[in-house]
Amino acid sequence: QVQLTESGGGLVQAGGSLRLSCAASGRASSNFPMGWFRQAPGKEREFVAAISWSIRNAHSTFYADSVKGRFAISRDNGENTVYLQMNSLKPEDTAAYYCAADPDGTYTEARAWEYWGQGTQVTVSS
Numbered sequence: 132q133v134q135l136t137e138s139g140g141g142l143v144q145a146g147g148s149l150r151l152s153c154a155a156s157g158r159a160s161s162n163f164p165m166g167w168f169r170q171a172p173g174k175e176r177e178f179v180a181a182i183s184w185s186i187r188n189a190h191s192t193f194y195a196d197s198v199k200g201r202f203a204i205s206r207d208n209g210e211n212t213v214y215l216q217m218n219s220l221k222p223e224d225t226a227a228y229y230c231a232a233d234p235d236g237t238y239t240e241a242r243a244w245e246y247w248g249q250g251t252q253v254t255v256s257s
Contacts, residue, residue: 133157133246135230140251143220147255151215153230153248162186164237165213166244167204169226169253176229180204180215181237193237198224220255227252 139151153165166181182204183191192204203216213230228251231244238244 133163133232135232135246135248137228137230137248137251140228140253142254142256145220145222145255145257147220148216148218149220149253151217151228151230151251151253153213153215155211155213155230155232161208161211163232163234163246165206166231166233166237167213167215168229168231168241168244169224170229170250171226174226176241178239178241179228181239182206182213183237184208191237193239195239217253220253222255222257225253225255 134156136154137151139149143149162184164183167179168176169179170176178195179198180202181193201219206213230248232246233244
């Protein structure tokens with residue numbers, strides 16, 4: 132079993148920044164691809180970013196078009212943690228942000244990911 136714990140959410144003004152963290156523990160989770168999704172009230176959970184795992188730390192990253200150039204995903208394999216640096220935040224970024232992990236790969240479909248955290252709320256005021 133893999134446990135994922137998110138932190139770092141909060142309230143920020145438009146144009147501000149936040150850094151989300153997701154700590155993973157459990158079965159071989161340090162070499163799992165990981166991702167971030169978000170879900171606003173009344174909307175489906177949507178892909179934000181994902182990062183692969185590489186033994187040489189040459190991880191590949193993937194982003195939704197809506198966050199490209201503003202958000203950056205990274206991972207610290209030693210700490211078994213993945214980060215989402217969010218800059219130039221907009222009110223439409225307001226959502227609950229969820230960390231996901233899967234042993235098999237990175238996906239833009241939420242249903243493809245096996246493990247999920249509980250989520251952390253990000254609220255961007257205008």
